[in-house]
Amino acid sequence: MTVPVVDPDLVELAASVFADATDDNLWDTLEQTGLARLAVAEDAGGSGGSLLDLAAVLVEAGAAAAWAPLAETDLACRLAATAGLEVPAGPLTFALDAPLSVDRDTVSGTLARVPWGRSAAAVVALGGGSVVVLDPATATVVEGTNVAEEPRDTLTWSSAAATVAAAPDGAAAEFALRAALSRSLLLAGAARGALTRAVGYAGEREQFGRPIGRFQAIQQQLALAAAEVAAGGAAAESAARVVVRDGITAPTAELAVAAAKVRTGQAATEVARVAHQVHGAIGFTREHDLRLTTTRLWAWRDEDGTDGDWAQRIGDLTLAAGADGLWPLVTA
Known part of the structure; x- marks a missing residue:
């Protein structure tokens, strides 16, 4: 199978949108340019792009510290589509392992640390064998943030109306991988x-x-950071390509996504350290824009699974492959 190449014009468009749009009008601009639901099928209200298209845009979004739930909207649309459910227009968010009580089309329960929960048009949640589309406007919202000050809210519903369908087999495992891949791409950016x-x-x-x-000590530190950026970016891009080639449920894709999340998380730690050392005291001030990327590096490396979680997954895959299967798994 030949993996398609991303159109450089798409990358240029994404970079220009993230550079020019303000936080207040960014989502509107993303919708106008077709980037908001880039990899969602056209008959579902998206642009019909590929996963690699989305991957390239997520890297640009991460680099620009874009204030928009791009990854969350894509994941919510995909999750709803697997269960044959429709979602409203606008920014979306999603939740996995949702501890919800479902009674036909009525739902009760609390979801913690929902990304962009307060501003989403809908929450698509997976839990208890069901996929549920919920309206945040019907929830009690306790606002929270991650260290980058992105919304991570607690939403509670009590006998709220919802759209419910049975979750396909393997949906939880699949979307944990998809979420980790998206987070890896954002980290790389x-x-x-x-x-x-x-x-x-x-x-x-x-x-x-x-x-x-021009000082050698600074050059050495920047070279170290550049190597980390290259390694993390290569791991994330490679994982996206393996998913496109083999499918998200393939063992090779699972290994590639796990490796990408671990490697981009490691890169996040080193790059943030070097960037702040180079900037000195000014880089730690709230007024300096360096914090927009470094706080996201610190926050995102622990979201959608920590380095330790995914390193454990790599170990499990290695043991499951055995002596005869490990080399084919790694080189596939």
């Missing part, structure tokens, strides 16, 4: 964005009569 800011600052900030970027 955020790491690139933090490095870009650090390199730019090192070329502008002067000390002892020359830019600090």
Whole structure:
């Protein structure tokens, strides 16, 4: 199978949208350009793009610290589609392992740390063998955030009307992988964005009569960060390509996604450290835009599974493959 190539014009469009749009009008701009539901089928209200198209846009979104639930909307649409459910227009969010009590078309329960819960048009939740589409407007909302100040809200419904359907077999495992892949791509972009800011600052900030970027110690640190960005980006892109080639349920895809989440999480730690060291005290201030990428690196590395969770998954896959199956699994 030949894996398609992403159109560079799409990447350029995404970069320009994230650079020019403000937080207040970004979602409207994403909808107007067809990026909001890029990989959703056209008959479901999307643009009909590929997973690789979405992957490229998520990297750009991470690099720009875009204030929009792009990954969450895609995952919500995909999850609803697996159960034959429709979702409303607008930004969406989703929840896995949802502890909900479902009685026909009535739902009760609490979902914690829902991304963008307060502003979503709908929440698509998977739990108890059901896929449920819920209206956040009918929930009691306790607002919360992650360290990057992105909404992570607690939503509680009490006998609320909902659209409910049976979840397909394997949906929980599949969407845990899809969520981890999306988070890895966002992490890869955020790491690139933090490095870009650090390199730019090192070329502008002067000390002892020359830019600090000319000092060997700074160059070594930036080179280390660049290597981490390259490694994390390669792991995330490779995982997306393996998923396209083999399917999300293939063992090779599971291994690739797990490796990507671990590698981008490791890169997040190192790149954020170097970026703040290069910026010095100014980089730790709330007013400096470096925090937009580094706080996302710190937050996202622990979301949709930690490094430890996915490293354990790699170990489980290795043991399951056995001595004869490990090399074919890794090289496939």
